Amino acid sequence: MNAFAKTLRAEWTKFRTVRGWVIGTVTAAGVIMALGLLPGLQGSCGKHGPGSECVLPVGPGGEEVTDSFAFVHQPLAGDGSITVRVTALTGLLPGPNPDEPRPGVVPWAKAGLIVKAGTGQGSSYAAVMVTGDHGVRMQHDYTHDIAGSPSAVTATAPRWLRLTRTGDTVTGAESVDGSSWTTVGIARPAGLPATVEVGLFVTSPQYAEEVNESLMSGAMGGPSQATGTFDHLAPQGGWTGAAWQRDSIGASSNGPAIRDSGFVRDGDVFRVTGSGDIAPAVPGAAGTGASVTQTLVGTFVGLIVVVVVGAMFVTAEYRRGLIRTTLTASPGRIRVLAAKAVVVGAVTFAAGLIAAAVVVVLGQRVLRSNGVYVHPASTPAELRIVAGTAALLAVAAILALGLGSLLRRSVTAVTTAVVVIVLPYLLAMTVLPTDAAQWLLRVSPAAAFALQQAAPEYPQVANLYTPPNGYFPLPPWAGFAVLAGWTALALGAAAVMLRRRDA
Template identity: 40%
Template structure:
């Protein structure tokens, strides 16, 4: 009898995917299936889109332009590049056919009437001509910001912090289209403020001395109301030791920026006609007005997207329900049994709800903008006083896409709160406290605290909708009720991103360490 050898037995291996070993793509597919198969969640998403669009349209319909005295305003001056500007000041000048230099000592600069404007200006200026909006370069002293070199309204460069109460020597040199500014405390040792290229300063230009004194805005803010008033200011500058190399012709004294008065005659810049005199080489100029970009407080793009302030409530509710519904029904146990890596499950949910909210927010934002803009134009928000906005404009496109990102981040943040609290009502109430309540309160709180909420709470994300250009060298009031966020759009949406990541990260940490 012969021994028979038993063949080796191959161990059984299941072809099923082991628990917890499924891929992230499969998790995403599973979470997407959950989201799209619950009908009321789809209705919530549709409701968020409709609410966003309807509220935006209502805001556009309710906003009408009222003009003092009836009728529309005439064309406003524009500077190089089409920027709307204010160009109104007292100017003592002569022709400069070619290259040359103007040197002066600003002996005295004072405000005579009205409040002291921090951006009052006095100094030397080379301008293409005396027409409002013409290219220029100016070296000036200001009461609140020292010596500045500015050109073509939107460009500003800082010099020393010399106070306006001390005499200062100023020099501006023209070499073709390159203008170089210098300053000195004694007229002997000079320091360069900077050099700028101004393409519009070709051929014969005007060179001389100027003074400008802009409107001063004041605000009285109380709980529930805010009152903003503007009053003209009037400043006087005294120049001596004036020398112009390369200049020609007699000195002329001009109120640049004269506007037609109600009687058809011309009136000087804001605050009344300017005055100037010359005696023994000493010039005294008094005037009002400003040389700066025009600042407007109505952000038409942000107004078109205002519906997101209510649409976010439904988006947040969906983000909360996407996790709390499973806790309430006990389905979360099944989910974690199939995918024991709980943190990854929560991240998959965040990706799905975030992408879905972004898509819905994009549809709502594009529709809101396209519908609201014609309504705003019909209500008087049209050129030349207001810009013609297009969806493809850089700031507008950023605001529209940013609104979709804003809603996506709110959905992710709400999901994280839902995972932390496990209660729908508590999580939704928290979102309302974080977003809706501050949106209401910032219009009534003291300005300092209101801006604190805008900068350091999740509310900061709404800064991404702001499209108005704000210049550091123009004094403006940044009012929350006008949609002004002091930190700018990118820092604002970045702040909300940090909140969303932090809350989701805390939720991942907690869900790994406590029982279902």
């Protein structure tokens, strides 16, 4: 232990006395802070005076939600059920001209039956529905989703739906003929009052599609609209007998040019048109605003700098012939390599920790001052992002050190380190098709960028879940494990070769 402490002290002395390594580390931290705090994304939240602030409703679980839909409803006191047949689900998508939408239905367009605590946004609910491309679903309280039959609704294959409330329990069922029923799901929405609002609903979320299948090539889209056609509407139980009332919850008529009134009743047939979604709110092309991840755009540039410092920390000694002096003063070669790894990792971690903390705290303020809505992250998530960014930089620097020890030549080592660590991220973000990019971000050291993900992905929410929008294909610590594995492999190989080769 004494010997390692002396070696560690010697390596630290080397690092702090070489101006280029110190400047490089400071530069990496400075770049991360500068790019995170410079004005970047622009938005309109709060930019048009009082009332223009962006405020999202909060669901029963405390999460931000989207709660926007067309609602045809009556009060239900106590227990009861409602049955309907859905005969069609059609829609409109954004076209090249905003005033000329094109026919189409987004995959998560929804039409069906809903029981809701009230008409206020964010109130608890349970719903059974048909969707554009995901069959029948039972959803409740925004984050819960249960799959029913996968069949789509057509004129020749309508779908019967039933929603039954019994106390605090809501049961969703489906049928192909209105006689034989299959339970889709059972839900217990949080805090349903004795009298709830129950009826038909239709909504259609933001439409977005990738351009040229590249993660950084952008997206096109906009609000969409859906129309559900219903008949055989049959309420039973504690209904008040009030007339059917139509509401646009959350001002849901934000779709492309609406061609009808939004609610048309022709005898037994109801046609309801709506736009929006009932789901968790997410950042991204098909969502709202940005996440904390967007403040750390400078990490990529900082990573290049620390990779160069990490590789040069060992190759500089080979270039100048000083490695012989080092190994003479500290005969334990593995001990020298370990001490270098500890020093470059600790210094880089400290610099990255300071930079990430500054950016995560102040970068959100910059985005909000630019009118960008920033989804708040929990304190544990922010701490993980800050510490994870520092760990990403530190372990990448150690990986570059291992490559430098293996290759010995500065230019070769730095080039290889950049190709192995940095290039995969650049290719995934700018060049490769989505599937190839996602694969590369699973197997390369760039997988560790997943440590910066701030927003969860929801299967029932359509969005472009790509790195430019703050999403990565692996969970945070799984991505870090990939980088750690590469680093262990490089250091292990460097240790073996260091013992076998002459200085």
